[in-house]
Amino acid sequence: MSDFIYLDYAATTPPDPRVCVAMQAVLEGPPGNASSTHAAGRAARARVEAARAEVAALIGAPPASIVFTSGATEADNLAIQGAARGNAARGRHLVSLRTEHRAVLDPLARLEREGFAVTLLKPGRDGLIDPAAVGAALTSSTTLVSVMLVNNEIGVVQDIAAIAAECRRRGVLLHVDAAQAAGRVPLDVGALDADLVSLAAHKVHGPVGVGALYVRREPRPTLVPLSYGGGQEGGLRPGTLPVHQIVGMGAAYALAHAAQHDEPARLAALTERLWAALATLPNVHRNGHPTRRAPHILSVSFEGVDGEALVYALGDVALSTGAACGAGHGEPSYVLRALGRDDALASASLRFSVGRPTTTAEVDAVAARVRAAVLRLRALAPA
Amino acid sequence: MSAAYSGLVARLFADLPLAGAPEGPGWAVGEAAEPLSGTRVRFFLKAQAGHVAAARYQVRGCPHAVAAAALAAGRLAGRPLADLDVDAAALAAEIEAPPEKLGRIFVIQDAIRAAALHLAPDGP
Numbered sequence: 001m002s003d004f005i006y007l008d009y010a011a012t013t014p015p016d017p018r019v020c021v022a023m024q025a026v027l028e029g030p031p032g033n034a035s036s037t038h039a040a041g042r043a044a045r046a047r048v049e050a051a052r053a054e055v056a057a058l059i060g061a062p063p064a065s066i067v068f069t070s071g072a073t074e075a076d077n078l079a080i081q082g083a084a085r086g087n088a089a090r091g092r093h094l095v096s097l098r099t100e101h102r103a104v105l106d107p108l109a110r111l112e113r114e115g116f117a118v119t120l121l122k123p124g125r126d127g128l129i130d131p132a133a134v135g136a137a138l139t140s141s142t143t144l145v146s147v148m149l150v151n152n153e154i155g156v157v158q159d160i161a162a163i164a165a166e167c168r169r170r171g172v173l174l175h176v177d178a179a180q181a182a183g184r185v186p187l188d189v190g191a192l193d194a195d196l197v198s199l200a201a202h203k204v205h206g207p208v209g210v211g212a213l214y215v216r217r218e219p220r221p222t223l224v225p226l227s228y229g230g231g232q233e234g235g236l237r238p239g240t241l242p243v244h245q246i247v248g249m250g251a252a253y254a255l256a257h258a259a260q261h262d263e264p265a266r267l268a269a270l271t272e273r274l275w276a277a278l279a280t281l282p283n284v285h286r287n288g289h290p291t292r293r294a295p296h297i298l299s300v301s302f303e304g305v306d307g308e309a310l311v312y313a314l315g316d317v318a319l320s321t322g323a324a325c326g327a328g329h330g331e332p333s334y335v336l337r338a339l340g341r342d343d344a345l346a347s348a349s350l351r352f353s354v355g356r357p358t359t360t361a362e363v364d365a366v367a368a369r370v371r372a373a374v375l376r377l378r379a380l381a382p383a
Numbered sequence: 384m385s386a387a388y389s390g391l392v393a394r395l396f397a398d399l400p401l402a403g404a405p406e407g408p409g410w411a412v413g414e415a416a417e418p419l420s421g422t423r424v425r426f427f428l429k430a431q432a433g434h435v436a437a438a439r440y441q442v443r444g445c446p447h448a449v450a451a452a453a454l455a456a457g458r459l460a461g462r463p464l465a466d467l468d469v470d471a472a473a474l475a476a477e478i479e480a481p482p483e484k485l486g487r488i489f490v491i492q493d494a495i496r497a498a499a500l501h502l503a504p505d506g507p
Binding site: 304308309381 | 388403418419424
């Protein structure tokens with residue numbers, strides 16, 4: 001085993017070799033714009049529709065409900081900005097959580113600057129929001145609730161179906177960022193009863209640069225597009241379709257679909273093995289609810305050490321302090337602070353995330369390296 | 384997390400020269416902290432004949448803070464007590480710390496100043 005160990009699969013995953021083969025076949029094949037009516041264009045269109053069906057199959061949705069985007073961030077923006085603006089005549093109040101991904105919080109902040117009212121609810125210390133608290137936040141002018149299914153930092157799984165029931169009672173749209181969920185937790189849009197669901201390819205061993213937004217067919221929520229020109233994807237996401245990217249996403253989702261009964265249990269066994277080894281250190285804390293969680297993410301806070309120093313001390317182990325998207329800001333994780341962790345502990349936290357290639361030997365090696373690094377840094381720190 | 388660390392940071396973080404709490408009497412102790420990042424630094428200084436005889440440190444902080452503390456400790460020995468101030472900006476520049484880390488380097492300067500307050504020419 002080489003010294004390099006990758007345990008940052010919540011940040012991104014390597015494309016599965018079978019995904020690469022599928023994409024390469026498109027890239028090396030005859031050209032074809034999926035909007036063209038000649039034979040090559042029709043072939044490209046067929047590839048796109050096959051991929052659309054593969055993505056839809058994983059989430060139990062009709063293929064026509066899938067809108068391809070450049071990724072989950074764009075899907076989040078299209079859902080949130082599109083639904084807010086498309087329903088502004090009905091109301092201008094939006095509800096979400098403080099622990100959402102920046103791809104949700106930033107568009108909400110943008111809408112707030114445009115005059116929308118935004119309520120950001122604080123989850124409990126276990127990272128979960130009480131669905132009744134969501135219901136209590138809804139007003140007659142609320143048009144949209146956005147809650148992620150799996151938190152990208154701590155891995156907790158929200159009770160989306162119960163939140164959807166609260167939204168349904170008040171005629172409020174529900175958007176779910178499910179970027180971390182696909183292939184890791186059951187993701188049936190019928191059971192979730194969500195109106196809009198954001199998906200990513202690169203979190204599931206597909207390519208970076210493509211994602212999708214599920215848009216419920218009946219009743220179909222009103223969405224205003226973010227851009228205009230061409231009318232592709234039902235006018236919601238115009239632009240020439242990147243066929244090779246979409247084919248890659250379809251292949252990745254098909255693989256995840258085939259493995260969805262076995263892979264989550266294997267991932268959970270790996271994270272539990274890692275936690276069992278780390279928990280032998282004194283003064284370590286597992287973040288988030290102990291059982292309502294996705295199998296691939298383990299968030300741990302270490303008292304008495306600095307998270308960045310810990311990552312640096314681990315050398316060739318790739319993992320994150322908080323979310324990868326938030327790393328580099330030099331501030332403690334806002335998610336962990338929202339859960340009540342103080343600044344020092346929030347800044348001394350690591351997110352381990354396992355994936356398809358992860359082995360028990362890798363997990364054991366990381367546990368040993370983390371233990372040694374924590375003990376060294378604690379010895380260096382003032383008592 | 385900063386994208387890159389200089390070679391000097393890498394070496395000092397690996398070797399941790401002069402790190403750790405010293406044993407024995409005669410050490411002046413000063414501490415400083417910066418709550419947002421969780422950086423906490425403690426400096427130990429020992430004086431003899433109006434000069435710093437030895438310096439040690441403990442630090443809880445990012446690799447830049449650790450490296451800056453090690454660098455500062457190495458520079459303090461032999462300095463006259465009247466000239467103990469450490470230039471945080473110069474330390475930050477020497478280890479090539481990014482601008483957002485300067486606040487953490489100032490914690491080291493503050494800890495040294497706090498320890499210096501307890502120094503007498505021949506020990507605290």
